[in-house]
Amino acid sequence: MSFLAPSLLLGLIAAGLPWLIHLIGRRKARPVQFAAMELLMRAERQVSARRRLRDALLLITRTATAAALPLIFAKPFTEAPSDLPAAASLPQSAVIVLDDSASLRRRVGGGVLFDAARARARALAVHFAAESDVALVLASEGTPTPIGEPSSDRGRLLATLDAVSCSARPADFGAALRRAAQILGSSERKDRRIYLITDMQATGWEGGDGLPGPVGLDVVVLDVSDGAAWDNRAVVALAAEPTADAGERGVAVVAEIANYADTPATNLGVTLRLDGAAVARGFVDVPAAGRAKKRFVHTLTAKGGGGVGASASGGGDGARSSDGGSHVRVEVAIDGDSFPLDDVRAASAFGSRGLRALVINGDARTVRTEDETFFLETALRASGSGLTVTTALPDDLDGRALGDFAAVFIANVAQPSTDLADDLVGYVESGGGLFISVGDRVDADVWNQRLGRILPQPFGLRRTAAAAPGPTAEAEAETVDTRPAERLAPIDRRHPMLTSFPARGEGLASARFFRFLLLDPVPEAPQRRVILRYENGAPALVEADVGRGRVMVLSTTVDRDWTDLPIRPGFLPLIQEAARRLSGAPAREAASASPVGQPREIEIESDDQRVEVTRPDGSLRVVGRESLAGRKAVVFTETDQPGFYGVRAAGSSGQLAARPEASFVVNLDPRESDTARLPADRRPDRKPAAAGETTAPRRRVELWHALGAALIAFILVESLLTLRRPLPG
Numbered sequence: 001m002s003f004l005a006p007s008l009l010l011g012l013i014a015a016g017l018p019w020l021i022h023l024i025g026r027r028k029a030r031p032v033q034f035a036a037m038e039l040l041m042r043a044e045r046q047v048s049a050r051r052r053l054r055d056a057l058l059l060i061t062r063t064a065t066a067a068a069l070p071l072i073f074a075k076p077f078t079e080a081p082s083d084l085p086a087a088a089s090l091p092q093s094a095v096i097v098l099d100d101s102a103s104l105r106r107r108v109g110g111g112v113l114f115d116a117a118r119a120r121a122r123a124l125a126v127h128f129a130a131e132s133d134v135a136l137v138l139a140s141e142g143t144p145t146p147i148g149e150p151s152s153d154r155g156r157l158l159a160t161l162d163a164v165s166c167s168a169r170p171a172d173f174g175a176a177l178r179r180a181a182q183i184l185g186s187s188e189r190k191d192r193r194i195y196l197i198t199d200m201q202a203t204g205w206e207g208g209d210g211l212p213g214p215v216g217l218d219v220v221v222l223d224v225s226d227g228a229a230w231d232n233r234a235v236v237a238l239a240a241e242p243t244a245d246a247g248e249r250g251v252a253v254v255a256e257i258a259n260y261a262d263t264p265a266t267n268l269g270v271t272l273r274l275d276g277a278a279v280a281r282g283f284v285d286v287p288a289a290g291r292a293k294k295r296f297v298h299t300l301t302a303k304g305g306g307g308v309g310a311s312a313s314g315g316g317d318g319a320r321s322s323d324g325g326s327h328v329r330v331e332v333a334i335d336g337d338s339f340p341l342d343d344v345r346a347a348s349a350f351g352s353r354g355l356r357a358l359v360i361n362g363d364a365r366t367v368r369t370e371d372e373t374f375f376l377e378t379a380l381r382a383s384g385s386g387l388t389v390t391t392a393l394p395d396d397l398d399g400r401a402l403g404d405f406a407a408v409f410i411a412n413v414a415q416p417s418t419d420l421a422d423d424l425v426g427y428v429e430s431g432g433g434l435f436i437s438v439g440d441r442v443d444a445d446v447w448n449q450r451l452g453r454i455l456p457q458p459f460g461l462r463r464t465a466a467a468a469p470g471p472t473a474e475a476e477a478e479t480v481d482t483r484p485a486e487r488l489a490p491i492d493r494r495h496p497m498l499t500s501f502p503a504r505g506e507g508l509a510s511a512r513f514f515r516f517l518l519l520d521p522v523p524e525a526p527q528r529r530v531i532l533r534y535e536n537g538a539p540a541l542v543e544a545d546v547g548r549g550r551v552m553v554l555s556t557t558v559d560r561d562w563t564d565l566p567i568r569p570g571f572l573p574l575i576q577e578a579a580r581r582l583s584g585a586p587a588r589e590a591a592s593a594s595p596v597g598q599p600r601e602i603e604i605e606s607d608d609q610r611v612e613v614t615r616p617d618g619s620l621r622v623v624g625r626e627s628l629a630g631r632k633a634v635v636f637t638e639t640d641q642p643g644f645y646g647v648r649a650a651g652s653s654g655q656l657a658a659r660p661e662a663s664f665v666v667n668l669d670p671r672e673s674d675t676a677r678l679p680a681d682r683r684p685d686r687k688p689a690a691a692g693e694t695t696a697p698r699r700r701v702e703l704w705h706a707l708g709a710a711l712i713a714f715i716l717v718e719s720l721l722t723l724r725r726p727l728p729g
Contacts, residue, residue, distance in 0.1 A: 018062035054721055061718045068711040076703040091131035092191035093150050095180035096121050099139040099198035100164060101171035102596070102672040106230065106339035114166035117197050117224045124195055124222075125157050135183050136160055139176040139198065140169035142597045150187060168341060168642055169597040170669040171204025177219070177684065184217060193218045196685075199225040202678045203671040219684040227677075231261035233268065233286065233334060234342035234673035238593070240330045240349035251349045253296040255332040259286035260675040272296045273331040274349075300328060300349075327660035329644050342673040346643060346665045347593055357579055358405040359391045362413030363441055363559075372411045372439065375566035376558040379575040380409075387579055394420065402427040406583030411558050412439030414446075421450035428454050429547030433582025437554040438517045439561060454551050456528050456544035457519035463538070464515050485512035488540060489533045494633070496603055497531060497577045507570025508532070515562040516540070517555045526606045550582055593665040600636045602647060602662050604628055610650040616643025616666075639666045 098121050104114040121136075128134060133150030134157055146160045177194065184192045200223045237256035253272060259265045265286040272280040279298065286292040333344040357380055363372035373391065380389045390405070394413050402408060402423055410416075416424065428434050434454070444459035452458060465486040491498050491505040501507065519539050522528070531552075532540040543552040556562045558575075565571050594600050604611060611623040613636055623634050639645070647662040 016063075017066060018059055058718065058721045061714050061721065065711060065714040065718060068707050068714065072707045072711065076707070078703060091129050091133075091189065092193060093133045093184055093187035093189040094128065094193045094195060095135045095137055095150070095183050096124060097137045097139055097173075097176050097180050097194055097196045097198075098161075098164065099171060099173075099196070100143065100166050100169075101140045101201075101204060102166075102168045102341055102668055103171070103201045103203070103339070104199055104224075105166050105168070105341050106232075108225075108230075108338070112166070113199060113224060117199070118161055118164065120197050120222055120224055121161050121195075122158060124197075125154060125161065128154075130154075133187070133189070135180070136164075137176050137180050137183070138164065138167075139171050139173055139196075139204070140167045140597075141172040141175070141204075143167060143169060145179060148183065150183065167597075167640055168668055169640065170595070170672050171198075171201070173198075173204045174206065181217060193220055195220050195222065197222045197224060199223070200227075200677050201672075201674070202676040203674055205678055205682060221683055221685045229677075230338060230675055231263075232339050232342070232673055232675050233257065233259050233261070233265055233337055234339070234670065235332055235334055235345040236291070236342075236670035236673060238330070238332055238345040238347045238667075240328075240347040251298050251300060251328065251330075253298065253330055253332065253347070253349070255294045255296075255345065256291055257284060257286055257294065257334060258291045258670070258673065259288060260673065262288050264288045264290075269335040270294045271333045272298075273333065274298070275329050276331075294332070296332075327663070329665075339673070341642070342668050342670070344642075345593075345667055348644075348663065348665055356388045356405045357390070357407045357409060357583070358402065359389060360394055360397070360408065360410045360413060361391060362394060362411055363439060364393060370559075372557070372559050373409075374559065375571065376409060376411060376437075376575060379566075379572045380579060382572055382576065387576075397423075402432060403430070405432070407433040407435065407579050409435045409437075409579075411437045412441050414441040415443050416447065416450055418450065424451060425454055428549035428551055431548040433549055433579075434551045435554070435578055435582060436552065437556070437558045439557045439559075442517070444517070454544075454546045456542045456551055456553055457522050457539065460518035460520045462515060463518050465513060485514050486516065486534045486536060487512060489535050489537070491532065494601075495529065495531055497574070497581055499601075500573060500577070501570065505570070507568060508565075508574065511563060511565040511568045511570065513540070513556055513563045513565070515556065519553070519555055552578055552582065593667040594639060595669045596642055596666055597640055598666075600639055600645070600664055600666075601633045602636055602664075603633045604631065604649065605651065607651045608649045609652065609654065610656070612648045612656065613638075614646040614648075616641045616645070642666055642668050 099117060100114065104112070104117055106113055108116065125134060131152065133152050134147075134154075135145075135150045136147040136157060137145050146164060147157065151157070173196075177196070180194045184194070194217065196219060198221065200221075234257070235255050236258045238253070240251055240253045255270065257268065257270070267283045268286055270282050270284055271278050272282075280296050282294055282296070284292050284294045328349040330347045330349045331344055336343050359373050359377055359380070361371065361373045365371040368374055377389055377391060380387050394416070397420060408424070408427065424434060436455075438459070442459070444461075448455065448458045465484055488505065488508055488511060491501060491508060493499055493501060498505075513534065516534065516538070519542065525544075527545040528542065529544070530539045530542050534540050539553075539555060541552065541554050543550060556565070558566060560566055602611065602613070608628050609625045611628065611634060613621045613623075615621065615638065621636070621638055623636075627634060636645075643666060645664050645666060647659040647664075648656045649659050649662075650656045
């Protein structure tokens with residue numbers, strides 16, 4: 001037991017006064033021999049025992065009353081292990097860190113867990129001393145701080161707590177605790193505490209371990225889940241890719257389902273929805289603490305009109321839907337549980353009709369690995385690309401309709417015929433995508449003469465950085481090659497094709513270029529963009545918008561004659577992203593879903609005057625002309641709702657039109673579905689003790705209230721004992 005005012009314990013000296021008074025006032029009987037007293041002494045002996053007991057009780061009561069007063073004034077207290085906050089009778093500076101992450105949106109009993117967390121925060125706010133200064137910080141990632149400066153205004157704090165809602169963002173306790181420590185760092189009060197109200201989920205503690213901030217800062221953790229475990233099943237991943245398994249417009253949807261319970265989930269229902277309509281349902285068994293995948297295959301069929309509909313044909317893993325375009329909103333839902341937010345996951349699907357590619361081989365070889373387009377075709381046909389590839393020689397194109405293909409790749413063609421050149425110009429201007437790679441056979445003058453109208457830059461001279469490899473060097477080229485070579489400059493990840501590459505361009509940075517074609521300089525234009533450059537500044541990959549289509553030029557080969565790029569890890573994703581961009585399908589990064597709260601970059605056209613984004617709840621966000629001027633993309637930050645975000649844009653005509661390739665999906669961070677609790681040794685309120693042990697947080701238990709009640713009881717007992725009434729005898 002401890003005391004807040006130990007000096008007042010000197011008042012305990014007064015506890016001896018009743019004993020002194022008792023001794024002074026005690027009467028001593030003088031023996032007198034009187035025969036008549038014998039009768040009285042016989043009665044006295046019968047009641048003397050009761051009188052002595054009353055006197056003793058009266059002495060003890062008066063002594064306890066005298067001792068209780070200084071003890072009360074000294075304010076004794078003790079400490080007990082507890083997860084409850086200290087009873088703050090003295091003024092303090094405090095920060096309430098309220099966990100508003102997605103996991104608190106799960107249902108508990110008849111309500112939502114976040115409601116219990118907010119009620120705990122309100123009770124804590126009312127509990128503080130009137131002089132205390134309190135701030136409020138939310139623990140979800142990227143959420144603004146509601147009250148960033150300590151304030152004694154309780155009305156404002158309570159009103160802010162009432163207005164706070166639970167987000168769908170993941171938790172970031174490290175950032176929240178650092179922010180709280182920063183707020184308390186300027187406080188001059190002796191008592192400074194952080195009150196963290198959370199469900200103790202382990203997610204979000206990466207970088208949040210330990211006690212943050214200056215010395216003397218306490219952290220008190222309030223577990224609103226009361227340590228109760230919860231079972232959960234969630235759709236943690238969803239992929240929707242074109243597939244040829246179901247025809248030209250086939251789409252394969254693969255959902256990954258996790259079971260965080262200790263018991264297996266058998267016959268768990270899984271429903272596939274396209275554009276909001278359920279088209280297929282199946283069942284899956286998920287082992288305890290394990291994962292399983294469910295695959296659906298569908299065919300998107302054209303339907304008259306511009307609407308998008310969906311109708312089921314059959315069940316289980318196959319169905320047929322109707323779609324007026326290639327863009328489909330896909331959702332996979334499982335049977336509901338206490339956390340419905342992760343029972344549904346969304347994605348965008350694009351039918352394979354828009355991903356047919358034609359490869360024109362200008363230098364065919366009998367040895368397959370030496371063929372000009374071997375690596376190109378391998379990359380285009382790689383698993384997951386969703387591309388249907390057709391290969392042809394330049395002389396075999398007579399009468400072939402280029403409009404049947406969304407992208408055309410031309411590799412080392414010497415001289416395009418006049419007819420082919422005219423077809424390519426018309427194809428690009430009408431909306432097609434063209435990819436051109438060069439080589440030893442290319443006649444730059446003929447290309448400039450016949451296709452200069454659509455080339456991003458005219459072809460120039462060849463440049464040699466190193467001699468062509470000989471037989472020995474060829475054998476060693478994959479591992480050791482000391483020949484001088486040109487390399488790529490650091491990539492600019494702002495281009496949509498490069499967003500999925502690492503920041504340092506791993507996979508491309510290691511590529512060596514022994515020969516390449518210089519491109520003649522042209523004036524800067526918004527419709528022309530250099531995607532990749534060599535270290536000497538010359539363009540390596542350049543694109544231009546021509547009419548309604550797009551053209552890309554790679555200034556080296558797609559085989560190993562001039563470069564080792566085809567055997568580098570970055571070649572496959574580079575070619576696949578180029579094919580998707582040329583075909584009009586969104587890049588893999590654009591088609592993928594974003595986590596809740598992460599900014600999304602929306603690519604805009606040069607003549608866009610207005611961009612509208614419709615959020616999942618139907619609310620509209622508008623980006624006006626002033627914000628679009630001179631920009632190639634806008635960053636949309638209000639992605640705090642899971643679901644589909646539709647994008648529309650208006651050009652110079654002022655007519656709003658849907659941009660399905662710019663629309664995107666936002667999904668819950670799968671980490672929020674994990675039910676694992678934070679281990680006790682990682683809690684910030686577990687301070688290190690001797691020999692590596694940990695101690696639980698302790699709260700102060702005030703004892704003077706009990707002493708006050710005891711004082712009142714002593715006074716009442718003393719009053720009863722001093723009543724003047726005859727003793728029974």
